[in-house]
Amino acid sequence: xxxxxxxxxxxxxxxxxxxxxxxxxxxxxxxxxxxxxxxxxxxxxxxxxxxxxxxxxxxxxxxxxxxxxxxxxxxxxxxxxxxxxxxxxxxxxxxxxxxxxxxxxxxxxxxxxxxxxxxxxxxxxxxxxxxxxxxxxxxxxxxxxxxxxxxxxxxxxxxxxxxxxxxxxxxx
Amino acid sequence: xxxxxxxxxxxxxxxxxxxxxxxxxxxxxxxxxxxxxxxxxxxxxxxxxxxxxxxxxxxxxxxxxxxxxxxxxxxxxxxxxxxxxxxxxxxxxxxxxxxxxxxxxxxxxxxxxxxxxxxxxxxxxxxxxxxxxxxxxxxxxxxxxxxxxxxxxxxxxxxxxxxxxxxxxxxxxxxxxxxxxxxxxxxxxxxxxxxxxxxxxxxxxxxxxxxxxxxxxxxxxxxxxxxxxxxxxxxxxxxxxxxxxxxxxxxxxxxxxxxxxxxxxxxxxxxxxxxxxxxxxxxxxxxxxxxxxxxxxxxxxxxxxxxxxxxxxxxxxxxxxxxxxxxxxxxxxxxxxxxxxxxxxxxxxxxxxxxxxxxxxxxxxxxxxxxxxxxxxxxxxxxxxxxxxxxxxxxxxxxxxxxxxxxxxxxxxxxxxxxxxxxxxxxxx
Numbered sequence: 001x002x003x004x005x006x007x008x009x010x011x012x013x014x015x016x017x018x019x020x021x022x023x024x025x026x027x028x029x030x031x032x033x034x035x036x037x038x039x040x041x042x043x044x045x046x047x048x049x050x051x052x053x054x055x056x057x058x059x060x061x062x063x064x065x066x067x068x069x070x071x072x073x074x075x076x077x078x079x080x081x082x083x084x085x086x087x088x089x090x091x092x093x094x095x096x097x098x099x100x101x102x103x104x105x106x107x108x109x110x111x112x113x114x115x116x117x118x119x120x121x122x123x124x125x126x127x128x129x130x131x132x133x134x135x136x137x138x139x140x141x142x143x144x145x146x147x148x149x150x151x152x153x154x155x156x157x158x159x160x161x162x163x164x165x166x167x168x169x170x171x172x
Numbered sequence: 173x174x175x176x177x178x179x180x181x182x183x184x185x186x187x188x189x190x191x192x193x194x195x196x197x198x199x200x201x202x203x204x205x206x207x208x209x210x211x212x213x214x215x216x217x218x219x220x221x222x223x224x225x226x227x228x229x230x231x232x233x234x235x236x237x238x239x240x241x242x243x244x245x246x247x248x249x250x251x252x253x254x255x256x257x258x259x260x261x262x263x264x265x266x267x268x269x270x271x272x273x274x275x276x277x278x279x280x281x282x283x284x285x286x287x288x289x290x291x292x293x294x295x296x297x298x299x300x301x302x303x304x305x306x307x308x309x310x311x312x313x314x315x316x317x318x319x320x321x322x323x324x325x326x327x328x329x330x331x332x333x334x335x336x337x338x339x340x341x342x343x344x345x346x347x348x349x350x351x352x353x354x355x356x357x358x359x360x361x362x363x364x365x366x367x368x369x370x371x372x373x374x375x376x377x378x379x380x381x382x383x384x385x386x387x388x389x390x391x392x393x394x395x396x397x398x399x400x401x402x403x404x405x406x407x408x409x410x411x412x413x414x415x416x417x418x419x420x421x422x423x424x425x426x427x428x429x430x431x432x433x434x435x436x437x438x439x440x441x442x443x444x445x446x447x448x449x450x451x452x453x454x455x456x457x458x459x460x461x462x463x464x465x466x467x468x469x470x471x472x473x474x475x476x477x478x479x480x481x482x483x484x485x486x487x488x489x490x491x492x493x494x495x496x497x498x499x500x501x502x503x504x505x506x507x508x509x510x511x512x513x514x515x516x517x518x519x520x521x522x523x524x525x526x527x528x529x530x531x532x533x534x535x536x537x538x539x540x541x542x543x544x545x546x547x548x549x550x551x552x553x554x555x556x557x558x559x560x561x562x563x564x565x566x567x568x569x570x571x572x573x574x575x576x577x578x579x580x581x582x583x584x585x586x587x588x589x590x591x592x593x594x595x596x597x598x599x600x601x
Contacts, residue, residue: 031303032303033311035303037300043301043305082306084200089190089197136201
């Protein structure tokens with residue numbers, strides 16, 4: 001994979017070892033299932049989404065981004081009783097857009113990362129609710145306060161998580 | 173065309189991946205129809221194909237209706253009069269049929285009443301969850317290896333947790349009662365109103381289908397009704413947290429689950445429920461007065477002054493006036509001619525708070541309504557009726573189903589076969 005360039009500035013493209021690329025999503029899927037058993041309120045966190053965004057903006061390749069989001073989302077769906085593909089579709093879109101956006105803007109600063117996660121969390125929820133209500137016919141109720149709070153918490157956790165995951169980046 | 177895909181390679185791949193997932197979803201999702209659930213993809217396919225045929229049929233019907241409804245109206249007035257008369261007759265029939273149906277339901281309830289007992293449970297540890305806000309699923313560390321099957325009830329000593337959704341060899345997926353797709357038949361203990369406990373996307377579950385004109389108080393206990401055929405009747409669900417007017421003439425009754433679902437560690441899976449039917453053989457026709465006499469609190473009989481009352485041992489050995497009459501140890505013997513103060517010898521809904529009562533067990537009654545276990549000659553038929561013969565109350569523990577010992581003390585030692593006490597709750601699960 002070559003370093004890609006934007007029109008104005010050079011944008012770093014990173015890759016990850018196989019262990020990280022496979023291990024980190026598996027680890028967060030486990031944590032996502034295990035943590036709410038002990039602390040129910042932490043269901044509001046969506047760690048797989050954060051990892052999807054992180055890999056997407058680091059690799060900066062839309063196809064890889066959507067593929068990562070698709071696989072993580074499908075795995076997440078498999079743990080629920082809902083139809084498989086709801087999270088898959090939502091995270092595919094997020095992965096694609098995040099990697100596309102990662103090429104265009106600076107996503108290395110905590111501030112921009114915070115904003116990015118905040119927006120993508122809400123987008124993810126909109127897609128998720130849209131599919132669940134429109135296709136799966138599940139009567140989910142959208143609570144703005146709850147969603148905005150979730151976006152805020154996920155963004156804060158995401159910024160910290162991204163700083164930790166930055167250690168595993170390997171420059172191409 | 174080729175250049176188009178080359179230029180929009182990323183977007184094309186995105187569209188393909190999304191389309192694949194949408195099709196995948198459509199093959200899984202089933203929409204309920206009149207003829208049963210149908211896969212969404214079939215509905216889409218049908219929706220794509222059928223509009224043309226529908227349009228043709230619609231226009232044909234339009235023309236036909238125009239002819240029949242506006243032009244060809246010969247004999248309609250006469251037919252209308254006949255139909256009105258027919259409706260009047262049918263209304264009378266309907267009233268009679270409704271009364272018959274109500275009577276049939278009452279008789280059915282009397283003759284086919286079944287009591288459920290928890291017979292076997294498997295303890296399991298909660299090892300994970302779905303991790304999703306919209307999916308209240310937990311995973312337990314027991315599966316089909318120990319006999320767990322889907323749709324089995326999962327409980328804790330505090331209250332019900334949910335039901336088994338999917339089973340794997342060593343794990344199982346449990347759908348909590350707070351999930352939106354969950355539904356549990358529930359009864360309000362005080363008002364005896366029945367509804368369906370449905371999970372909500374946020375917060376506590378809601379007891380649905382309670383009419384707005386009913387009175388429900390906060391703090392009222394909610395138990396399982398047994399109507400869902402998953403949870404046995406009488407298990408605690410929770411307490412009413414709040415009551416507010418809902419939509420569509422129903423109350424919005426929020427229920428706080430008794431079990432701490434946000435911190436589950438150990439649960440019990442009910443792997444076997446024994447269903448016992450009331451033995452009504454030999455009872456003959458049941459009168460409403462008999463049922464009321466069984467359900468109402470009993471009053472101790474006055475000692476019979478005119479009837480010679482033999483001693484316990486001798487009376488038990490005394491020959492029966494009618495050799496063909498049922499003995500006191502026969503289940504339902506007391507029910508043939510129920511004495512005024514006889515306790516119910518069969519499980520009666522609501523009378524024992526869901527605790528099973530052993531039919532025909534010969535343990536002693538409670539002190540309050542203690543009855544002699546000797547046969548008292550019936551004044552009408554001369555048949556001996558053991559007044560307190562069926563008054564024992566072995567209580568089955570909901571957790572393990574082990575029958576408890578009868579509450580009261582044993583009757584005076586009766587040597588005869590007539591008043592021989594049965595073994596402790598042998599016939600209870």
